[in-house]
Amino acid sequence: MTDTPGALLGPAEIRDLAGRLGIRPTKTLGQNFVIDGGTVRKIVRSAGVVAGERVVEIGPGLGSLTLGLLEAGASLVAVEIDPVLAGALPATVAAHLPEVAGTDRFTVVTADALEVTELPGAAPTALVANLPYNVSVPVLLTFLERFPSLERVLVMVQAEVADRLAAPPGSRTYGVPSAKVAWYASARRTSTVARSVFWPVPNVDSALVRLERREPPRTTASRAEVFAVVDAAFAQRRKMLRSALGTLAGSVEIAEAALRAAGVDPQTRGERLDIEAFTRVAEALAAGAPTSRRPGTVGT
Template sequence: MLGPAEVRRLAAELDIRPTKKLGQNFVHDPNTVRKIVAAADLAQDDVVLEVGPGLGSLTLALLPSAAQVIAVEIDPPLAERLPQTVQELDPENAAKLHVVLKDALKVTQEDLPAQPTAIVANLPYNVAVPVVLHLLAELPSLQKGLVMVQAEVADRMAAKPGNKIYGVPSVKLAWYADARKAGSIGKNVFWPAPNVDSGLVSFRRHENLLSTVDRKKLFQIVDAAFAQRRKTLRSALKAWSPNVDEILAKAGVDPQQRGEQLSVIDFIRIAEV
């Protein structure tokens, strides 16, 4: 495991200065990474996708609990050093690691050496939701996930209809999976310490697609419904379709409701009409 001294030593060796642009906040507390792996509920045959492994704190905790770990890293020096770090600290499991130098927002199955079944990651705050949604869309083999994100984002991802923080991330994640909050993480387990706390979000993909409706069409409706949260659906969706009243009537959705009151199933009914 990497503690504070090891993290700083590796960073100094690589001349790494954590950047906000890449969302680099390195975990240096072994108990925190153990907590994340325990919450991920991995099986020994799981192929784990880790996004942004950084210096390897979480990677080292994941390797004994999975069949393989595919680490997707955008920063070349970090990607190059990670296999060496694992070989030095956990040679027994080093062969399980595969490092992919790539932007996670552009990853496809062709970039990966195996089909991942789970994602476990400390995600950069600025791209957390887009990364999760992209990977769920691109990698149908992904069945479950446990991600650490900004606390406010975690709340939004797991929010249910009727909640003030329920919004676009909540609905789009619900299209793919059932999501819930799985814990909170303080600032002091990171280097450098971020300005906000973090939260864990656990999700499991639905066994079957909720609908065969076109996902892009569905997401356009969701985006329109939340573009101006205070507007009713009738007003918010008018730009999306001039026949909004007829569509909502056929879908059995009250036009006076607001987007935050609709479940993903309600949005699906609108898209299907």
């Protein structure tokens, strides 16, 4: 593999930069740096980034994707937990894209993404990131919750996580991440990413997932109440919902009444329910499980 011409970092430069900074990629922080410019540009194209758009990047690392996003004309805020990496990013941008240096098109926030509650400048409309494997789902859900301005997301994650995020109800990989992401957005896996484009080479495959924001289900239940039902439903996957929701509801009998009120078969399992069905169950529980049954029963 040869260094990528133009504004992007090549593999030799990435290793040299890491060496000068004393950076040794760690599994703890999930650091696997993209060293292939073609992959960077593929991510940027898949994200649909347009010139002038406000984009947030999480975990920019040495700046491979950062440069790609800026090259495409994005106005970028990068959130980086590692202070050494965060401190080096402006110099990297200045060296490769001098026209961006010193402008308001690029801002670095040194922070844990899970603790970020606000971002400087205009509200971002897109999130594009190579997310650390160990925190990808919590970070994604946190940003979807805290930044409603996000209209779309394109993230690179572990392939197994990508499958879970995009899984439909009834599939083998459908679970808590699938249902919770569906509250905020539609999700689809777009492509697999070769292990060879990373340094160090990970021992798992990666994939891109694209999310498009949509309105959450209309409901009198809160998001927290709906998510509590989702968590309880998947806590023990083999249990029927009447049993799985028993503790949350206060008893199996109350859970069964709520499920029937929501039009859900009490003997079905959580993986059969879409986010709208989970929402109806949460409504029924919050309302004290009225006995009127809605038309149509999920899970029969």
